[in-house]
Amino acid sequence: MYYGYGMYYDPTIILVIIGAIISGIASLNVRFTYNKYSKIRSYRGTTSNQVAEHILHAAGIYDVRIERIRGNLTDHYSPNEKVLRLSDAVYGKTSVAAIGVAAHECGHAIQHSEGYAPLKMRAASVPLANIGSWISWPVIIIGLALGSTPVAQIGVFLFTFVVVFQLITLPVEFDASARALRILDQDHILEGEEHRGATKVLKAAALTYVAALFTTILQLLRLVLIVSGGRRRD
Ligand SMILES: [Zn+2]
Numbered sequence: 001m002y003y004g005y006g007m008y009y010d011p012t013i014i015l016v017i018i019g020a021i022i023s024g025i026a027s028l029n030v031r032f033t034y035n036k037y038s039k040i041r042s043y044r045g046t047t048s049n050q051v052a053e054h055i056l057h058a059a060g061i062y063d064v065r066i067e068r069i070r071g072n073l074t075d076h077y078s079p080n081e082k083v084l085r086l087s088d089a090v091y092g093k094t095s096v097a098a099i100g101v102a103a104h105e106c107g108h109a110i111q112h113s114e115g116y117a118p119l120k121m122r123a124a125s126v127p128l129a130n131i132g133s134w135i136s137w138p139v140i141i142i143g144l145a146l147g148s149t150p151v152a153q154i155g156v157f158l159f160t161f162v163v164v165f166q167l168i169t170l171p172v173e174f175d176a177s178a179r180a181l182r183i184l185d186q187d188h189i190l191e192g193e194e195h196r197g198a199t200k201v202l203k204a205a206a207l208t209y210v211a212a213l214f215t216t217i218l219q220l221l222r223l224v225l226i227v228s229g230g231r232r233r234d
Pocket of ligand 1: 105108176
């Protein structure tokens with residue numbers, strides 16, 4: 001279909017737009033929820049760093065360093081370096097939100113020390129996912145340009161690595177939050193309303209991973225439609 005001044009109109013772009021909207025909503029939601037609970041100071045007044053140290057030590061982990069990292073929601077645990085990085089809004093803060101995020105990152109450190117299988121699978125799938133996201137489009141375009149459906153289909157197949165990676169990310173993230181919330185409750189670090197607040201923050205964060213998976217599936221669907229459309233024109 002041609003649209004306007006000879007510009008090719010690709011109706012599958014709607015899938016990309018839907019994905020962008022869903023990801024945008026998830027990202028706004030986590031920022032809104034974090035802001036809300038970053039204003040609620042934990043009753044005990046313990047800092048996120050103290051909580052993180054407590055959780056790591058209770059799990060028998062003494063070789064993980066805690067560092068500060070710039071940015072917003074850039075918190076992560078680096079298994080290779082054994083470093084737990086907390087962002088400006090989390091590091092040393094006493095809010096319910098900061099403690100929840102720090103505990104979640106400790107959840108990843110505990111997964112690593114226990115050899116949690118999905119975490120290993122996720123790490124192993126990173127190179128494949130990178131290859132998939134970088135070369136799937138060029139391969140598809142070359143396939144369509146050559147009029148070769150098999151080549152284009154290889155491109156689509158490569159993109160499925162990205163979907164698989166994001167699928168494996170879900171149990172890793174859900175489990176880290178479940179561990180965090182269990183420890184915060186059991187060790188009476190956050191109680192009652194505080195614990196519910198941390199739960200909301202971590203749920204909002206988990207939803208961004210679900211949104212990312214959904215967005216990637218929509219992109220995969222788009223590639224399938226483009227490649228099968230290309231075949232019909234042959
Ligand atoms: Zn995480």
